[in-house]
Amino acid sequence: MGLTFKEIVEKVKTQFPDSIVSTQEEVIQPWFETKPEILNKVCRFLKDDIELDFDFCESISGVDDTKNLWVVYHLTSLRKKHLIILKTKTERENSQLPTVMDIWKTADWQEREIYDLYGIKFDGHHDLRRILLPEDWQGHPLRKDYKFPEDYDGIPLR
Amino acid sequence: MSLNEILLNIIFYALALTGLFSSFMVATSTNMVRTAFSLLGVLFSFAGLYGLLRADFLFAAQILVYVGGILVLIIFAIMLTHKIANVNLSNESTSSSTVIAVVCILFAVLVFIALTLPEYIKINQRNKPLTEMIGNNLLSDSLLPFEILSVLLLACLIGAVYLARKEVKE
Amino acid sequence: MKEFIEHLYNELEFLEGLPFIIPFIIGSFILAFIIINFIAVFAGVCTYIERKVAARIQARVGPYMVGPHGILQWLADALKLLFKEDTVPEKADKLLFKLAPFIVFAGSFACWVALPLAPAFSPARLNIGILYIIAFGSSVILGILMAGWASSSKWALFGAMRSAAQIVSYEVPTGLTILAMLLITGTLDMHNTIAQINLDGTISGGQSQGLPFPLNYFSTNADNFSAGMFSWYIFRYPPFTFIAFIIIYICALAETNRVPFDIPEAESELVSGYHTEYSGMRFSFFFLSEYANMFVFSAIITTLFLGGWLPPFNITGSLLAPACGIILYMLVKGKTTDPANRFIAFCTGAGIGIFLGVLSGDKNYWFADYLGIQSLRFIEGLFWFFTKSFGLVILMMWLRWTIPRYRVDQLMELCWKKLTPLAFINLFCIGILEWLYK
């Protein structure tokens, strides 16, 4: 029915030869990593290609592995019933990634959430504000080096 | 003067004073909405005066038409066309000399009428309702002015609908 | 009312020498006091009944703690409201904010004065009765607008605007329907509307003669008081009078802001509409006036359509109705456990009883005259008037807990595109019929 991981990666490779940084197949759920510069193009291809047809962006997650910040895209095709995990990474300082909002509208809030909790700025996002935390909150709590603040607006938190 | 008459006089002056005071408020209040609500007092006290004259139909019609209809429309218009979210809605144009002049002239006319009228029109102590008389009059002697007024009102209505439609199209 | 005081004035010796005006004023004040308190108690009881009705419909128990079966709950509520802090929003227009509840209440209170509660008794018998009630009923809008604007809260303002637009709109079909009924009754005097119904179903004051066949067959009793159900105005020109009844009932729902037309206080949209910012006693005035208004409208409908204080059927019918009902209930009781079915059985039985009673052509008077006590008529009239009006109020409650709410544009559409043309056609048809039967 759907394509396997290998086939999907193969298709992406033929389209964008140097886009794939690495692939991981020997894990529970295989994934591949792509360069952030052409993330937008890869995603567009994943969505628009008739055989891939990843019309459904299920989840966008931020991850902090203490060295880099990652953004993980879990994509599903509702028609083809296959899925793919796409990762991309950025530096801890001045972390920036292109937005995929123009491809999947759902990225709007999910990217805002990642910006809120990880501080990754998404280029081209139309309304990048904090979403869960108060607008004047300091820091991005899900980063591993986050220090829990002593107080918020003069209210002691401990 | 019998006690009955004294009482009627008390009610008359009370109503008249309320009417005057409310009219004064209408003229001087800087708050538009308060002005409109002061108008309520004016209309009610006049309705009361009609009631005192035993013009019961006029009394009810005054409240029904002016209070229930026109005043509500006025307040609506004020609320819809101004910054309704802003409470401090005010009427900046205070009385100018022309206004005072016009008011003085109108008052003079009123005084003139009051003085030149031969005598007080006697209120006969009818028990018969006024409704029938008004109805007969409207459909016999005053039929032409009544109908002309109706046509005028209809024209107003159509005009209002036309104006409102135009906005929707845009 | 005036007659009553006159009567007392002539009877009581110690009043001699005093000019009539003094006892008249004192009497009026006493009456006003009684009515105000009556409205308060009435509205209180209404809230209790409303809660019980709601609870019954919603498979709950309802108030149960204060008094037996929670019957004093309304008193506790009133006390609570009395002792609540009377808050005034900081940015409100203080004067208008404080004034608004009283204007609303005064409007609905004034309406009560002209209601014909019993034979030869309405607090003030006005020959423009129904016009007066409509006029003062419409002045309630101003209080609502005042409340909404003075609260300086957007929700309250929304509610007030909606409410005013709604009431003004629905006054059109209401007025047209009342006009149609006035063609039949031929009088604005609410009291006379009922009093002029003759024993054989004709109307003495107005123009109508007798009932069209076959309704006249059932209504040939010997007295106004036992003229029977079919002398009521609702049975005058079926089906047009039925349609009129339905239109005016829908309008009554809309004018009292009841479900499905409760958009001014739609709690899921506007929190609580024009009285969002009110608390304590001021809030309860809005509450009182809502229930007072419900009753006023039901009373108008009762008077215009349901024969006011007249009993619905004669003595045979009124005895046969419960008897047949109980018989049928007993018959069904063994066969079904569903209380709804039992209730239906009882109602069917009662209906059969009424039908038999009407068919019997019984010339007997109803309860009061049957016992030979004329003055009981007053109480009997009160009983029937309140029973009918209250029935309509309870129907409003029933509707409230059954159906959802209209949207504001749908509500306007219903009014202007459906009810108003229908009311016009109805007015026309009733006019023609009245002209034919004249």
Added chain:
Amino acid sequence: MPGIKTQEILVNMGPQHPSTHGVLRLVIKTDGELVTEVTPIVGYLHRCAEKIGENVTYDQWIPYTDRMDYIAAMGNNLGISLAVEKLLGMEAPPRAQVIRVLVCELNRVASHLIAFGTFGLDVGAFTPFLYAWREREMILNLFEMLCGARMTFNYIRIGGISFDIDQKFIDKTKEFIEWFEPRIKEYNDLLTYNRIFVERTAKIGIISPERAISYGLTGPNLRASGVNFDVRKDFPYCGYEKYQFNIPLGRDVPEIGAVTGDCWNRYYVRIEEMIESIKIIKQTLENIPAGEYYDAPKKIKPKAGEVYTRIENARGIVGFYIISDGSEKPVRAKVRAPSFINLSILPEIGKNVLVADLIAILGSIDIVLGEIDR
């Protein structure tokens, strides 16, 4: 008309408002009754569930997942359990699998009852809410019998379930089903085909299938737009492939004027899903295999790796993305919260509707704020 200007008002609907289903704030710009723009502001209930997840062991995090979608908490328990089981490379015993399906479907019914009731409430019908509450109470009683808790169960654990079920529970569940099945017709009579209700909900807030997919809607909201996607069917877990059930989809109903993807369909899909859930519950009750109900290693310490699992909960796909570094605590515990993503469509479809419609749309999306804010 050029002369007259009506002013747009900015209104704060919430955080305390009767129809926001929790502490949600909607900043709406209105032109008279028309909503020209709506901006949801969330986060008032933010409890750092994901941050907490990184600081507690896998087992300890399960109760926190209860508090996300507290209306349908069983699904959340199941999601995290399945994720960690996958990381551990194990599977729960068959008996536990069946009971998991049973409780999840019961919970789905309870959750849809709330959706049904509160939606009625939003369009002004108060009574259906209490009927829904009555039936939900029975389900909660069942759950109380099962694990002692009524809302936050902590029932499904890594490696199985925390308590076995007994014959009494099965009997009571059957009793409930017998009571519940005729009720659906009652709901339909009372609300679904009520003319006013239909007028309020049909053709309101239409979401086209493309838009629904693009916004990542899941669950009944997606299916009401006519997209046939249900994780239970398409990517079965817990043995859902063994059960016979249909996926109710939104459709055009010309008799009453409803079109695919409108509020009425979002509502009605839930009603139909309750029927389907009851079917599944009946099938699970028929054959509950004997044997172990809990079988987990003494110490839950998965190897380094990552896993993303999803389950179909009442409001849509609940995904758990867990990264382990081989210790007792996860490095990253991310939840894909369906309500959060479903709500993100509101600014799009809440434009140029009446205030009353906005409430109906919000009600039809059926959000749980505990899950949005986590």
